[in-house]
Amino acid sequence: xxxxxxxxxxxxxxxxxxxxxxxxxxxxxxxxxxxxxxxxxxxxxxxxxxxxxxxxxxxxxxxxxxxxxxxxxxxxxxxxxxxxxxxxxxxxxxxx
Amino acid sequence: xxxxxxxxxxxxxxxxxxxxxxxxxxxxxxxxxxxxxxxxxxxxxxxxxxxxxxxxxxxxxxxxxxxxxxxxxxxxxxxxxxxxxxxxxxxxxxxxxxxxxxxxxxxxxxxxxxxxxxxxxxxxxxxxxxxxxxxxxxxxxx
Numbered sequence: 001x002x003x004x005x006x007x008x009x010x011x012x013x014x015x016x017x018x019x020x021x022x023x024x025x026x027x028x029x030x031x032x033x034x035x036x037x038x039x040x041x042x043x044x045x046x047x048x049x050x051x052x053x054x055x056x057x058x059x060x061x062x063x064x065x066x067x068x069x070x071x072x073x074x075x076x077x078x079x080x081x082x083x084x085x086x087x088x089x090x091x092x093x094x095x096x
Numbered sequence: 097x098x099x100x101x102x103x104x105x106x107x108x109x110x111x112x113x114x115x116x117x118x119x120x121x122x123x124x125x126x127x128x129x130x131x132x133x134x135x136x137x138x139x140x141x142x143x144x145x146x147x148x149x150x151x152x153x154x155x156x157x158x159x160x161x162x163x164x165x166x167x168x169x170x171x172x173x174x175x176x177x178x179x180x181x182x183x184x185x186x187x188x189x190x191x192x193x194x195x196x197x198x199x200x201x202x203x204x205x206x207x208x209x210x211x212x213x214x215x216x217x218x219x220x221x222x223x224x225x226x227x228x229x230x231x232x233x234x235x236x237x238x
Binding site for chain 2: 039042043044045046047048049050051052053077079093094095096
């Protein structure tokens with residue numbers, strides 16, 4: 001049996017992903033995953049420009065390091081998965 | 097007339113331009129962040145001079161001035177980035193130390209010494225890992 005607050009949290013997570021998602025990505029070439037994609041400007045050492053692509057999705061999706069994720073025309077590799085412990089994962093992406 | 101520091105810095109840039117890995121991507125006193133198209137790159141900047149006996153300048157006696165030159169080797173790649181900067185270092189060493197003419201920048205300095213190679217710095221906060229290998233040279237001139 002799911003605890004009441006956990007059930008509420010899951011419903012909120014579903015609502016967040018359901019209403020605020022901006023991206024349907026393809027995981028490992030076959031599975032569609034809905035989530036929030038962000039590619040903010042970044043710098044390294046204050047010297048090298050780039051960006052910091054991340055994808056937020058439900059933990060229940062089961063994203064794992066090494067998965068591929070196609071967003072638009074770019075195939076990213078999941079470099080790390082940071083779970084927030086409350087049902088959402090932040091996946092750090094590496095570009096080809 | 098340009099100060100010797102400027103002349104030496106520009107001569108180093110000229111000497112390091114055209115190497116196999118970094119090509120024309122050699123920048124002096126670079127402050128603006130580098131784009132992907134500007135990598136891998138070599139950054140050259142001149143540092144301090146540990147002058148002991150600077151008063152010799154007033155007496156007209158010769159004084160050797162050890163000018164520190166910082167050469168940063170930077171690269172960004174999904175893999176092999178440390179190998180890339182090591183290869184760049186090998187190319188820099190050949191360019192500066194393979195002959196007396198190169199080691200003196202055709203007589204501009206007495207010698208260029210490899211003072212130290214600092215720890216490589218790596219960062220994976222961007223879409224690809226980034227590495228910077230700082231190399232400290234010492235150019236002795238009068």
